[in-house]
Amino acid sequence: MDHERATQGIGDKALDGRLSRRRLLRLFAAGAAVPAMSLLAACGEASVGESGGSSGGQAAPTATTAGSGASSGGSPAASPTSQGGTSPSGPVRIGVILPLSGVAASVGADEKVAVELAVKIVNEETPDLALPLAATAGLPNLGGATVELVFADSQGKAEVGQSEAERLINQENVIALFGCYQSAVTKTASAVAERAGIPFMNGDSSSPALTESGYQWFFRTSPHDGDFSKAIMAFIRAMADEKGADVSTVSLLYEDTDFGVNSAKALTDEAEAHGLQIVGEVKYKANTTALTSEVQALRSQGADVLCPASYTNDAILTIETARQQGYLPKMIVAQDAGYTDPAFIEGVGAAFAEGIASRSAFSIDITEIKPAAAKVNEMYREMAGKDMYDGPARCFTAMIVLLDAINRAGSTEPDAIREALEATDLGADDTIMPWQGVRFDEKHQNILGGGIIVQIQNGEYRTVYPFEVATVEPSYPLQPWDQRGA
Amino acid sequence: MDTTLLLQALTNGLLIGMVYALISVGLTLIFGLMEIVNFAHGEFLMLAMYAAFWASVLLNLDPMVSLPLTVGGLALLGLVTYRGIIAQILNAPMLAQIFATFGLGLFLRGLAQYLWSPNFRTIERPWLGQISGGTVNLGGVFLGVPQIAAAILAGVAFAALYLFISRTRIGLALQAVAEDKSTAELMGIDSHRMFALGWVLGGACVGVAGAVLASFYPITPTVGILFALIAYIVVALGGFGSVPGALVAGLLVGLVQEASPILFGVPTTYKYAVVFALYLVVVLIRPQGLFGRF
Numbered sequence: 001m002d003h004e005r006a007t008q009g010i011g012d013k014a015l016d017g018r019l020s021r022r023r024l025l026r027l028f029a030a031g032a033a034v035p036a037m038s039l040l041a042a043c044g045e046a047s048v049g050e051s052g053g054s055s056g057g058q059a060a061p062t063a064t065t066a067g068s069g070a071s072s073g074g075s076p077a078a079s080p081t082s083q084g085g086t087s088p089s090g091p092v093r094i095g096v097i098l099p100l101s102g103v104a105a106s107v108g109a110d111e112k113v114a115v116e117l118a119v120k121i122v123n124e125e126t127p128d129l130a131l132p133l134a135a136t137a138g139l140p141n142l143g144g145a146t147v148e149l150v151f152a153d154s155q156g157k158a159e160v161g162q163s164e165a166e167r168l169i170n171q172e173n174v175i176a177l178f179g180c181y182q183s184a185v186t187k188t189a190s191a192v193a194e195r196a197g198i199p200f201m202n203g204d205s206s207s208p209a210l211t212e213s214g215y216q217w218f219f220r221t222s223p224h225d226g227d228f229s230k231a232i233m234a235f236i237r238a239m240a241d242e243k244g245a246d247v248s249t250v251s252l253l254y255e256d257t258d259f260g261v262n263s264a265k266a267l268t269d270e271a272e273a274h275g276l277q278i279v280g281e282v283k284y285k286a287n288t289t290a291l292t293s294e295v296q297a298l299r300s301q302g303a304d305v306l307c308p309a310s311y312t313n314d315a316i317l318t319i320e321t322a323r324q325q326g327y328l329p330k331m332i333v334a335q336d337a338g339y340t341d342p343a344f345i346e347g348v349g350a351a352f353a354e355g356i357a358s359r360s361a362f363s364i365d366i367t368e369i370k371p372a373a374a375k376v377n378e379m380y381r382e383m384a385g386k387d388m389y390d391g392p393a394r395c396f397t398a399m400i401v402l403l404d405a406i407n408r409a410g411s412t413e414p415d416a417i418r419e420a421l422e423a424t425d426l427g428a429d430d431t432i433m434p435w436q437g438v439r440f441d442e443k444h445q446n447i448l449g450g451g452i453i454v455q456i457q458n459g460e461y462r463t464v465y466p467f468e469v470a471t472v473e474p475s476y477p478l479q480p481w482d483q484r485g486a
Numbered sequence: 487m488d489t490t491l492l493l494q495a496l497t498n499g500l501l502i503g504m505v506y507a508l509i510s511v512g513l514t515l516i517f518g519l520m521e522i523v524n525f526a527h528g529e530f531l532m533l534a535m536y537a538a539f540w541a542s543v544l545l546n547l548d549p550m551v552s553l554p555l556t557v558g559g560l561a562l563l564g565l566v567t568y569r570g571i572i573a574q575i576l577n578a579p580m581l582a583q584i585f586a587t588f589g590l591g592l593f594l595r596g597l598a599q600y601l602w603s604p605n606f607r608t609i610e611r612p613w614l615g616q617i618s619g620g621t622v623n624l625g626g627v628f629l630g631v632p633q634i635a636a637a638i639l640a641g642v643a644f645a646a647l648y649l650f651i652s653r654t655r656i657g658l659a660l661q662a663v664a665e666d667k668s669t670a671e672l673m674g675i676d677s678h679r680m681f682a683l684g685w686v687l688g689g690a691c692v693g694v695a696g697a698v699l700a701s702f703y704p705i706t707p708t709v710g711i712l713f714a715l716i717a718y719i720v721v722a723l724g725g726f727g728s729v730p731g732a733l734v735a736g737l738l739v740g741l742v743q744e745a746s747p748i749l750f751g752v753p754t755t756y757k758y759a760v761v762f763a764l765y766l767v768v769v770l771i772r773p774q775g776l777f778g779r780f
Contacts, residue, residue, distance in 0.1 A: 101596075103708050105604030143732045222738075256755045283755040289506075289712055292498040294754045295492060308774045312606055324621040324630035325494070341608040347704050482619045 024173050026239045056225055091148040092412060093417070095168030097179035097189055103287050103313055104181060106343055107391050111181065111204060112151060113384040114392035116219035117376070118399035119147045123251035132404040132430055140402065141410035147403060150174055161185035165192035175412045176201060176402060181391065182311075183207030183258035190218045199417050203375065203398025204391050206336065207262040211445040217414075217419050219396040221438055223449040225259075225335065228359045229266035231451035232333050233274040235357070235465040236305055239331070242467070245476045251283035251303035252295065253318065254335075255310050260286070263309040263335045279303045287313060288303035291321045299327040323352055330477040333453065334358035340390040340454065340461065350459035351484040355475050357455040361391035363463045365471045366434050373432035389461070397431050401438050408419045434469060490626040495748045496741065497627055503740020504637035504671060508695040509713055510720035510732040511647065512564075512688030518727020519664045519684040521547050521573060522583050526591035528714025534560050534696020535705045539607050548613045549700050550635070557693035568682045576681075591710075594600060598707035605706070612701040636698035644733055647654025647658025647687065651729065660684065664727060703769060719765050738764075 050121065053145045096115055102468035126134040138144035150172045152164035161180050168174045169192065180186045186205040193200035200218045202210065208224040208368040239245040250271055254260030264281060271278050280301035291314065298306060306329040309317060315338030332355075338344055339358040364387050367374035373388075376396065378390045388396070400402045406412070409420035426438040436448035444469060453465035455474055464474035490777065514529045537559050541552035549556075559574075575586050608681040611650025614620070614632040622629045651657040662670040663680040671677055703709070720739055741763050746752045768776065 095574050101604065101708070103706065105599065105708070106606055106706070109604055109708065213616060283753060285755050285758055287712055288758075289716060290744070292502070292758065293495055293744050297495055297747065300488070313704055314581075315707070316606065316608065317648070320702060321630075324633075325628040326621065326623065341606075343704075347606055347608040349608075350612070403629060 003096045010156060019210045025479070037307055037402055045429050048284070061280060074327050075136055081462055091146045092142065092406060093148050093150055093172065093174045095150050095152060095165070095172060096163050097152045097154050097161055097168070097173035097177065097185070098180050099185070100153035101149065101157040104156045104311055106312065107181060107341055110384055111394045111395040114380065114388070114396040115149060115178065115378055115399045116310050117383060119149055120395045122147055122403050122482065130429060131432070132400060132406060132426065135413060139407040141407045154180050154189070156160050156182055156185065158184045158188045161194055163187035165189040169193070169198055170198045172421070175414065175416060178399065178402065181205065183210060183262065186210055187258055190215060191219050199421060201402040201416060203394040208256045208266060209324065211443045214443060217418065219440060219444040221401050221446045222394045223451050224445065225263045225266040227449070228335065228451040229263065229270040231453060231465070232267065232307060232335070233270040233276060234361050235453045236276060236333060237274040238333065238465065238467070238472065238474060243474065247304040249277050249303040250305045250307055251298050251329070253298060253306060253308040253310070254281070255286035256283050257286055257312060259337065260309045266332055267307055267335070268377045284314070286311065288317070291317050292325065295321045295327050296348060296359065299325065299337070303329060305331045307333055308339070310338045312338035312341045312343055315339050315344050319348045319352060319356070328478055328480070328481060332356045332478065336360055336390060342386060342389055345456060345459055352481065353456045353459070354484065355456065355478045357464065357474070359451045360390045360454045360461070361435055361449065361451060362390045363452060363454045363461050364388065365463055366432070370432060372429070393432060397433055400431070401426065414424050492745070492748050494627045495745045497629060499741035501629070501633040501637045501736060501740070502744065503737035504640040505695060505699060505709050506639035506716050506720050506739055507733045507736025508643055508691060510724070510736055511644065511729055512691040514721045514724065514727055514729065514732045515691070515716050516684050516688045519660065520576070521679050523587065525565070525584065525588040525690070526594060527717060528710025529565065529591045529594035530560060530692045530710070531699070531713055532707060532710035533563065533594065533695050534693045534707060536598065536602060538697045538700035539609055539705050542609045549609060550613055553694070553697045556697040557690045560689040560693030560696070561686045561730040562689070564685035567684055568685035572681070580592065595707050596712070602616065602707070607705040609700055614701045627718030630702060632698070632702040636689065637703070638720065639694055639698050647691065648729060649764060656683070715760040719761065723765050723768055723775055725775030728775070728777035731775060731777030
């Protein structure tokens with residue numbers, strides 16, 4: 001009897017084991033299939049986004065006119081239902097969404113310091129700095145109210161950015177949103193702000209589609225990839241016409257999210273406008289383990305100039321692979337992002353980064369001509385332990401613009417802030433950027449911003465174009481990889 | 487079609503495939519032994535890469551010199567993980583087992599970001615990157631020296647692992663436990679020691695992979711996610727618990743990823759899609775994977 005029970009027990013156990021084994025297998029297969037599917041879906045999404053983006057761009061003008069008509073008629077009715085107003089006595093709360101973890105976390109962390117610095121300058125008296133709100137403590141028109149930032153981590157994912165935007169608005173009661181670096185994340189998060197009727201300020205996403213979609217609550221201080229692409233192609237043209245560079249053909253390499261796809265579109269348009277020929281383009285899966293086949297494709301295209309649009313990881317990998325596989329165009333002019341992250345120079349080594357150019361909105365040598373930029377950079381270096389670069393500088397500027405508008409609005413009501421943002425008129429000396437200032441057009445895109453071209457020389461980013469503001473002569477062509485002293 | 491281009495793609499595929507295989511073998515070994523999926527495997531790889539990085543910064547040791555240290559450290563990590571976490575949940579419900587390693591992975595990733603910042607790190611001037619400028623040109627086919635070294639080391643590690651498992655008494659005991667734990671215990675094999683050994687070996691393999699990868703891939707706290715995803719595919723494709731399966735599947739994934747753009751004109755942005763499609767087809771036809779036992 002006992003014996004029988006024992007064998008039965010063992011049998012049960014064995015059966016259990018097999019069952020769990022099979023269940024585990026199935027679960028594991030399902031678990032592996034989910035990322036596989038999402039990857040496939042992401043690929044599909046990117047190509048859909050391409051066509052969707054262009055149609056959205058065409059539809060934008062009508063949407064804007066219809067929207068502005070509705071807003072002028074409907075704003076009094078809208079204000080009572082609008083959410084997020086805080087009591088004027090408490091601090092002014094602003095939600096900031098950044099990639100604080102994930103692949104872009106290094107840039108996210110630096111941009112977090114930049115916006116914290118902007119708020120510190122506004123909240124405290126910083127008399128020897130010629131920027132809006134620096135001399136006073138707090139927001140004078142709101143009774144000296146201080147500003148409080150509520151940070152949220154997007155992990156660099158569009159869906160997380162969206163849910164964090166909802167949380168910040170509904171649970172944290174922020175009066176405005178700010179962020180989010182990756183254009184794909186900014187797209188979903190700004191859609192949430194648009195539905196809720198909350199101002200959304202962006203300084204560091206460059207996909208043109210973000211302002212082209214005619215949102216009523218979205219504002220961007222930084223130039224977009226259309227302007228930046230114009231700067232890139234104008235630079236290449238000028239190198240050919242004025243500096244005797246023998247360049248006429250261009251290859252594009254770009255990652256497959258909103259940033260890369262929209263940048264490629266803008267670059268293609270601008271290349272044509274500047275009489276340059278795009279001989280090939282290579283789109284790749286962002287965050288990849290290897291870029292060897294992509295570099296192979298570029299090598300067989302044999303263009304004079306390579307224009308890559310990549311985040312940091314892929315930018316490092318591209319140059320390492322190009323070096324190993326003997327791919328060397330005459331010029332590399334990058335679409336910012338990974339190529340202006342200081343980690344890029346460290347990653348590939350100063351010798352191999354030498355001569356690579358990128359568009360940018362900020363370069364550290366701006367501090368030589370703008371005293372405010374020098375002072376801000378000094379404070380930034382104290383907090384972050386490194387010099388300011390493009391992304392943090394753009395975020396800093398956008399935050400100052402937003403806080404300036406909230407102060408001028410004298411209220412935390414969304415409609416009042418939006419009106420104040422629309423009335424923004426800052427001059428060249430009110431920002432740390434090499435811009436004419438900040439003024440928004442009807443799509444809420446800053447029309448006084450502009451792009452510069454920086455080139456890595458002796459391990460530092462130096463401004464080389466426009467030639468009027470250049471601090472050094474551009475070098476041409478790129479030196480062969482094996483003739484560089486490593 | 488250009489033959490040089492194809493040859494280049496095939497060699498690239500083989501080289502990266504060996505690295506994939508080496509990363510995956512630890513995962514498949516542990517699974518074959520105790521049917522636990524180590525969801526922290528990618529983070530083990532990340533820690534191995536950081537170990538190589540910090541050895542180069544603090545001790546001024548090239549990743550190739552500090553290789554034994556990295557391997558030893560990761561083997562120890564495997565042992566500690568087994569004794570501290572896995573041994574406690576051996577008989578726990580499956581979900582608890584999944585979340586234990588998954589949680590460990592999240593914890594390690596967060597810890598790395600907290601301790602070492604999310605910045606991209608790269609090892610300055612690794613030896614492998616110095617030898618003949620870091621690249622070899624074989625009649626128009628370019629091979630990266632670090633990648634060649636990685637492939638060779640992966641081959642050596644595989645051979646050693648295979649010999650250990652199939653030729654030594656301990657290796658046979660390991661196989662016996664994987665085959666049938668209860669019977670092996672009746673034969674006097676201490677299954678807990680074998681489990682611990684499995685984790686040590688798994689950690690050591692991913693330690694080799696991390697040390698070689700650190701010579702040519704940027705290091706961040708999230709670097710493991712990408713490679714772990716590939717490793718799960720490799721393990722499922724090759725067959726759960728099969729060491730030769732991991733090798734074949736790793737090479738297959740590398741080859742498909744690199745050659746499909748050249749052979750079939752697949753846009754490079756879809757190269758992983760082809761890999762996953764291959765995986766789905768194999769799993770539909772042979773749910774146990776290419777070399778799976780069950």
